[in-house]
Amino acid sequence: MPELPEVETVRRSLKRLVGGKTIRDVDVFVPKMVRNLDVSKFRQHIENKTIIDISRIGKYLLFHLEDWILVSHLRMEGRYFIKHLDEAKDKHEHLIFYFTDGTTMRYHDTRKFGTFDLIKQENLSSFEPVQKMGPEPFDQEMTVDYLYPILKRKTIAIKSALLDQHIIAGLGNIYVNEVLFLCGLHPETPSHKCRKKDVKNIIKYSQEVLEEAIKRGGTTIRSYTSSLGVTGRFQQQLKVHTKEVCPTCESPIEKIKVGGRGTYYCKKCQKKRY
Ligand SMILES: [Zn+2]
Missing domain, CATH: 1.10.8.50 (Helicase, Ruva Protein; domain 3)
Incomplete structure (x- = not known):
């Protein structure tokens, strides 16, 4: 299971590779992975949004999409791959984000335990998993x-x-x-x-x-x-x-x-x- 250092490593790599890219569309092949919205709403809100930043709270990855935040948890086996549009879909790729530059970001998960929530930026502090999370060892409150x-x-x-x-x-x-x-x-x-x-x-x-x-x-x-x-x-x-x-x-x-x-x-x- 990826732990904080793995998630932080993934965050830094993703930020370098997809930060600033604009999402043209997204395909969701396993609808249950999107927890808080139905897939059509999810797609609609993500389309044409630019990845402004990628941050992390605990083991949650936060994709800042202008006024929305896509919260991703890798659970046991989740991984991201960046591939060209033309590359064939692997059977374990359950979400594919298509960027306007012809590249894609693919969420790969052999166990399908990973989760996605799409929340309004202003609702982040009331997003339950984040709200309930204690400070990290690096945080100032950790004394x-x-x-x-x-x-x-x-x-x-x-x-x-x-x-x-x-x-x-x-x-x-x-x-x-x-x-x-x-x-x-x-x-x-x-x-x-x-x-x-x-x-x-x-x-x-x-x-x-x-x-x-x-x-x-x-x-x-x-x-x-x-x-x-x-x-x-x-x-x-x-x-x-x-x-x-x-x-x-x-x-x-x-x-x-x-x-x-x-x-x-x-x-x-x-x-x-x-
Ligand atoms: Zn000893």
Whole structure:
């Protein structure tokens, strides 16, 4: 599943490749992917609009189309490809945006879990997923004063708390495993057992891990490869996720499930607190 660094990498590539282009038309082959409008309205609002900017909130990509914003979530397998108009349609291409310059942007998704919402610019702040999303590690609001009291009220595993997008946005499974290793926190530590010092480390290492991953174009794991020819090189930097030996103490890395998610940690470096 693409995580924040992959989505950020896709955003930067798309901005470079399709920023400023004008959409002549759009074909929607899987209508259920467009969530908030019927397809005819969706097409009508998008036609002849120019992509002014592409931004990102958490794992949502935002295409700014003059007065409208197209919100795209890649979910498990979504990717974008830029192809010439004449290139044959792949069976996994479910939306095709035709630009006035003869190129196309194709949304490719083998699982069809990806979603599109088209909203008026002025309604962005009330768009539910965005409204409910907590700040990202890089945001100014992400401080010990913000995060510590929230964690103090929760008894769930710190791993699950950090995956909760309402608390902290954009930190997915791979990166939470890495952050907890760097903090020396056992993934099953109850959230309220985190001290202020731990919270400070969580913020610091979240920023560091994400920054490094973005710099390297994200992490390529299993079926996910970033579109547009970007290869994630962060995998080489992973310390515990999918690893067998701890890089610090050389103990074997443990693999467990926390909240149903594959969790890797070092028993020795990440001691459990009760
Ligand atoms: Zn270790």
